[in-house]
Amino acid sequence: METMTQTEQMTETKTVQSTQMHSGQAARMRDLTPAQRRAVMFAQQQVLRARAAKKAKDERQSALTRMWQEEDAEHTKPHATLRKREDASQMKDVSLREAIGHVLRDLRTRDHKTLREVSEKAGVSLGYLSEVERGQKEASSELLSSIAASLGLSTAQMLRMVADYLDSVHS
Numbered sequence: 001m002e003t004m005t006q007t008e009q010m011t012e013t014k015t016v017q018s019t020q021m022h023s024g025q026a027a028r029m030r031d032l033t034p035a036q037r038r039a040v041m042f043a044q045q046q047v048l049r050a051r052a053a054k055k056a057k058d059e060r061q062s063a064l065t066r067m068w069q070e071e072d073a074e075h076t077k078p079h080a081t082l083r084k085r086e087d088a089s090q091m092k093d094v095s096l097r098e099a100i101g102h103v104l105r106d107l108r109t110r111d112h113k114t115l116r117e118v119s120e121k122a123g124v125s126l127g128y129l130s131e132v133e134r135g136q137k138e139a140s141s142e143l144l145s146s147i148a149a150s151l152g153l154s155t156a157q158m159l160r161m162v163a164d165y166l167d168s169v170h171s
Contacts, residue, residue: 068112094169096162098135100144103161105133107151121150 032040094102108118115133119126123146131137132147139147141155148158 064112094166095135096166097138099162099166099169100139101133101135103158103165104147104151107153107158107161108133111151113151118147118150122146 108115115126115130118124119129122129122143124132124143128137129147132139132143144158145155148155151158153161
C-alpha cells in the first residue's frame, strides 16, 4: 500500500513539474490515454517528416533554378550565338521531321519541363516523344497537336516556329 502511495506521489510530482514547464501541453497530455499519446507522438513525427521533406524539395528546386539561370546565361552569350550560326550554316539539309523535333525540344527546355512531364500531359510515351524530338520518328498531326498543347501552344503557333526555324537554317 505504501509503495502505491509513493508511486502515485512521484507521478504527481513529475506531473506538477512538467505542468510548470509546459503547463498547457502537459495538462492536455495528462488527460490522454496511452493510445492517444502514441497517436499524438506519431502525428508530431509525421509533421517533422513533412517539414524535412518540404525543406529538401525547396532545396532541390532552388538548385534547379540556379542551374537553369546559369544555363540561360550561357545561351545569351555572344559566343554561343556564333556557334549556333556556324552549326546552322553546316546543317543546310534539315528535314521537316528534324526541324519539328528541334523546335519541340527547344520549347520544352525553355519552359524547364522534363520529357516525362510533357509525355504524361500529352498522353505520349516518353520514348516516342524522345524519338520525335531527336527527329527519328515522324509524328502524326494529332500527336503534334497534343504535344503542342502540353507545351502551352496551339498547333499553328508551333508550326510557325518550325517554319521560322527552317527559314533561319536555309538563309
